[in-house]
């Protein structure tokens with residue numbers, strides 16, 4: 001059984017880059033071929049042995065709750081037909097996982113969304129998945145890789161990948177010392193720096209394992225840019241205490257929060273499935 005039992009999905013953001021599609025549906029429900037983004041995230045958590053799923057939702061996100069539930073009428077309708085098996089993957093998720101929800105009433109940033117999720121997590125280490133970062137791997141899923149690393153380091157872990165050096169203003173970066181292959185002890189984190197101020201091009205992506213003290217740290221960290229509570233600011237405090245690992249994961253990430261990344265992910269997955 002995994003030492004990490006719970007995974008939090010902050011899913012309250014407006015998804016403005018996908019308007020008008022996200023006007024009345026959550027970004028997390030956009031499908032890559034036939035499965036919504038959030039399902040890939042839940043499957044990744046499940047593969048890592050995590051079965052308690054907490055989702056931070058907001059207004060207009062009801063479709064997520066309905067998705068991880070039985071749809072009696074539809075299931076009755078397709079029972080006994082060749083379409084029945086199309087629901088096998090969601091049925092398996094519902095058999096193995098429990099789902100809890102809480103709402104972020106005001107969208108005050110990712111750090112704030114994670115803090116809102118405290119009620120679903122309590123005081124234990126937990127994983128965080130941003131479902132719009134869609135990750136494909138050949139072997140272990142990204143969270144499985146990170147859970148293994150947590151067993152060794154017992155502190156917060158952020159997944160990182162190399163980003164383009166001239167686009168550091170689009171992502172958050174770390175500075176750290178290489179401890180082992182792909183493993184950095186982080187000593188600095190900067191949110192969207194201009195390329196000339198960036199300590200590296202190692203970009204943080206939407207997979208984290210957080211130690212439970214993160215909630216107190218977020219609470220005591222003053223709001224950053226635009227009055228939002230960024231998780232990077234809280235992680236920076238843990239990093240200064242030597243308690244953050246940056247992990248260059250094995251696999252490929254698509255930024256499905258952007259239209260280009262979403263289309264790339266769709267093409268990649270469709271081709272992989274038809275191969």
Ligand code: UTP
Nearest residue numbers: 010011012013014015016017107108109110113
């Ligand atoms: P994004 O920066 O992608 O923002 O959030 P967004 O609102 O989802 O999308 P755009 O930029 O308007 O198109 C990163 C992750 O953090 C969550 C989002 O749901 C997404 O999974 N988030 C962000 C919250 O849950 N609450 C917030 O207040 C902000």
